[in-house]
Amino acid sequence: MASNNFIDYVKICCRSGRGGAGSRHMFRAKGKPLGGPDGGDGGRGGHIILKGNKQLWTLLHLQYKKHVIAGHGEGGGENLRTGAQGEDVILEVPLGTIARDAETGEIRAEITEDGQQIILTPGGRGGLGNDHFKSATNQAPTYAQPGEPGQEVWNVLELKLLADVGLVGFPNAGKSTLLSVVSAATPKIADYAFTTLVPNLGVVAYRDYKSFVMADIPGIIEGAAEGRGLGLRFLKHIERNATLLFMIAADSPDIAHEYQVLLSELEQFNPDLLEKRRVLAITKSDMLDEELEAEITATLPPDMPHVFISSITQKNIQKLKDLLWQQIQAARLDEPKPLRHSIWKEKRADGDEFEDLSEDQFD
Template identity: 50%
Template structure:
């Protein structure tokens, strides 16, 4: 089951209370205050874990609480701090406050982490209240309560290439052929109900990740069909591949409609590099690339995933585009470092 959005309740640990204590030693007639401070409450931390692919675990456990700090004691002993709670999530998770919708952060790299609820400070013991004029204080402080809040996790897949097309455009078939992924394939619309990721392995240790996004119909940006539920999954893809079946009624109209839905959803997404991929070429029985106007496209490809035709040219085109983007990114980073 693919779970990409959950709401959980988190509560950081309460700090321990300070102690009120006085030193008792043999042959010392008047011992001073020696009450220690309370320990700090544990934090709630969210950490990216590359071994996870969905947020499924959080449907079984939706409340997370960190350990509270221990109380202080005599002999100026500070209480032990509470243990933190680590919440593992897949890379690509966006974190928001579910009540205020405040953006708290996003985790992209494995091991990256964010503290979403901080533990309470431990209270001071009576030793901290001693002064020259108040040498036997009995005051002490209770520990502060830890933060408690409702948190929303939203998973956005991270992939190099995102396959975008209408239902039954051949996206799942292509992914199953070029990678080890095994998405559901059938001859009816909306076969793919959840995004699928596949790793493409080319010669020379060249690899990249492809995401198969469920079919996008007209009005998807307004929520029709699977709509916004899955359009957000292509936000983090680096390259878009618009899939158009060779048996479509109007190739140009289908391409324009897909571009329009993506642009309506996000102008930033529409600005990503893209190409056009004509699928099901085996239906024609001949090598043919339909004419189409695709301004800004870095290429037009015609393939038959079932017959394994045109795949080498397509994968080489994707790899060349991705490599060009990586080199440009490295060049910009180097230029930035060299600036005085």
């Protein structure tokens, strides 16, 4: 599901630390034969914590980290001393990472901000010392709580890239070429289909030192919802985008039909994608005259913002940026909706089969 450098799926066993036992100590000192209980509490076990890091864009650093084990809490001591807490383990992940329970598919954490921390697997609580159990009728309790055990859970970490604009189109529609022209990204470009095998991100410079992030994913083909091609399994990376830029080549025999096919594939993958703002770019249009452009425009949905561009000649590139910026700003003003995560079943590289049980459980 990834290249050598882009990893968007890992499966990790997270084992949190057990809590330390409470102390059953009785105070003893010269002249105080009935000092009473003074056992301290045990320290809690170490947590497994996810932390957002905006400098990361892949889960490559976790690819071979199959087991993560936090430290155990220490037992309480005399004189009401609390045991030391177990050492936490912090897993830094890119923004857009989702953690699921590998058995049930339940979403346990979602990282969307730099520095955000979420306890993925909590450590066991430390036991109470015998000082907590003294009473008028039991002034010398010999009981203290044991520490709670830690948890051992297999978690799936799945990355969904955060970008303002997501590129959608068939293979050879010119998506990678556009990204290379408007940003410093260097995606693979060649004169054959499926040159893009993994998602690519680029920062697009705009007017007055503004900028936005554009994400390119492998091309979609008709029947992607049934498992054909590469694009379907990477569509999750545009689920969070504010705007979708559909790209169709001007030499297509039926641009309107190709646009409807792309919409259909998105709907089958995740219906919420159709709620996003959309812009259509007709690429490779440097050879079109105004008459041909008018004929194509007449076949398109009347309310569909569109622009004829050519990445090679820079035709209407600035106009496209202006249109995208308007849509991004409008999308940010839209009332936010809860994200419904895409659901699909797939054989992973390690042979495990992962299948979510229901879309409804994530609403």
